[in-house]
Amino acid sequence: MRRRLKWGAATACGAIALALVPGPASAGNSYDLVIAGGRVIDPASGRDEIADIGINGGSIAAISASRLEGKRRIDVKGLVVAPGFIDLHAHGQDPVAERFQLLDGVTTAIDMEIGTAPVAALYRRMEGKALINFGASASHICARLEVMSDKRCGPDVEGRLTADPAMLVKGATPEQEAQITAILDREVASGALGYGIGLEYVPGAGRREIFRVFEAAAKTKAPVFVHVRSRPPDQGSGVPIAVAQEVLADAAATGASLQIVHVASTGLRDTPAILELIKGARAHGVDVTTEAYPYTAGSTAIGSNFFADGWQERNGATYGDVQWPATGERLTKESFDRFRKEQPDAAVVIHIIPQEVVDRAITDPIVSIASDGMPWITAGEHPRGAGTFSRVLGQYVRERQLLDLPAALAKMTIMPARRLEAVSPQMARKGRLQAGADADITVFDPATIRDRATFDQPMQASTGIAYVLVGGQVMARAGKVTAHRFPGQAIRSDLPH
Numbered sequence: 001m002r003r004r005l006k007w008g009a010a011t012a013c014g015a016i017a018l019a020l021v022p023g024p025a026s027a028g029n030s031y032d033l034v035i036a037g038g039r040v041i042d043p044a045s046g047r048d049e050i051a052d053i054g055i056n057g058g059s060i061a062a063i064s065a066s067r068l069e070g071k072r073r074i075d076v077k078g079l080v081v082a083p084g085f086i087d088l089h090a091h092g093q094d095p096v097a098e099r100f101q102l103l104d105g106v107t108t109a110i111d112m113e114i115g116t117a118p119v120a121a122l123y124r125r126m127e128g129k130a131l132i133n134f135g136a137s138a139s140h141i142c143a144r145l146e147v148m149s150d151k152r153c154g155p156d157v158e159g160r161l162t163a164d165p166a167m168l169v170k171g172a173t174p175e176q177e178a179q180i181t182a183i184l185d186r187e188v189a190s191g192a193l194g195y196g197i198g199l200e201y202v203p204g205a206g207r208r209e210i211f212r213v214f215e216a217a218a219k220t221k222a223p224v225f226v227h228v229r230s231r232p233p234d235q236g237s238g239v240p241i242a243v244a245q246e247v248l249a250d251a252a253a254t255g256a257s258l259q260i261v262h263v264a265s266t267g268l269r270d271t272p273a274i275l276e277l278i279k280g281a282r283a284h285g286v287d288v289t290t291e292a293y294p295y296t297a298g299s300t301a302i303g304s305n306f307f308a309d310g311w312q313e314r315n316g317a318t319y320g321d322v323q324w325p326a327t328g329e330r331l332t333k334e335s336f337d338r339f340r341k342e343q344p345d346a347a348v349v350i351h352i353i354p355q356e357v358v359d360r361a362i363t364d365p366i367v368s369i370a371s372d373g374m375p376w377i378t379a380g381e382h383p384r385g386a387g388t389f390s391r392v393l394g395q396y397v398r399e400r401q402l403l404d405l406p407a408a409l410a411k412m413t414i415m416p417a418r419r420l421e422a423v424s425p426q427m428a429r430k431g432r433l434q435a436g437a438d439a440d441i442t443v444f445d446p447a448t449i450r451d452r453a454t455f456d457q458p459m460q461a462s463t464g465i466a467y468v469l470v471g472g473q474v475m476a477r478a479g480k481v482t483a484h485r486f487p488g489q490a491i492r493s494d495l496p497h
């Protein structure tokens, strides 16, 4: 209730009535806004029909195949009306990143992989200033800094992977493990949406330390999101799925919920085997999910432990596969060493994921879509932060016909919403087009939607998206963002005590 009232107070347009209880409109059957005549696709219910959507305040009040009347009416005939896209892997919790995501149809963007701590600082920084809904997990790296270093995570996300290189390779004592877990629990209790572990970046984190985090997660019921460890060098090019087996074992042994992030970029050619492993675990009752982005390159900080000695062998890569976004150049040993030393926080693009691996992940029914978008610092970061969702709809659905539209939309809406519902009841009103759901809505032309961000020119917004509504407000229209409105809400955990 408090949340809705706050939203009403922040509404710029006084004519928009506040609907505290979603339901049929009152006298005259007139809604605040009607999105009229589009092809309404709600993967959660299977609805796929031409219909009108009546919106009151921030909520969907009615959906009907017959005409609904509204104070405002937007004709979307010939367009698809979908739930706003939900991105659970969005590192750019800032105005620039939000803008590109909004224009890609995203209405909720959360950093579940690395997260932050204290999350209260992030929520304070974004509250009242956000175009789209936002949030983060409790960061294992930040908790480790608090326990094992004099460095701290700030309210921004940069530098988390490189703040204290010595800490990242140091093992924790049992006492320190308990302290790390206690900090993560404190963060989850204060709004963080789960436990975010970037294991590849923290080679010092032992298997027992991670198991303790899963034990904690099983108690709070908040999910664990993991970027799995570096591939063990002794497994060579066989089937190094051991890194996924570690976290699956922890989930199975504790009952914690797990999402293995960006399965294609860490699985590489073993992605099919890792997907089999995940499906097998699911069939035996383990709550595990996974995600991918639709690009053949990854991206991370050049100073991070992804590039610890042996990275070429682990990933089957060379210096020439690494691109320096500021200039577009491919690196050599000399330029790589120089950048790694001088600008450790700068993100590079790593062209190492075979196209067939990306296709396998994106089209698998258990894999949801998540961008792994980075903050835009050099203006040359990976295009995934601007084009992920339109790229799936343009390429995989329309051009290559590898996915049907409702299946693709499920991966961007109800699948990520369900992943967080147990920890945040707010998510039970998102990812759906149903009466009572939040009016987070993306309207696009299936014949023209496409990504425009490329590796050479990443800061280009997607096209073919007609309208994006966040909390009932039209926040984007034909590629233009509405000025001076900030309907984005903090998505917080709300756990039973």
Ligand SMILES: [Zn+2]
Residues within 6 Å of the ligand: 113, 198, 227, 261, 262
């Ligand atoms: Zn990652």
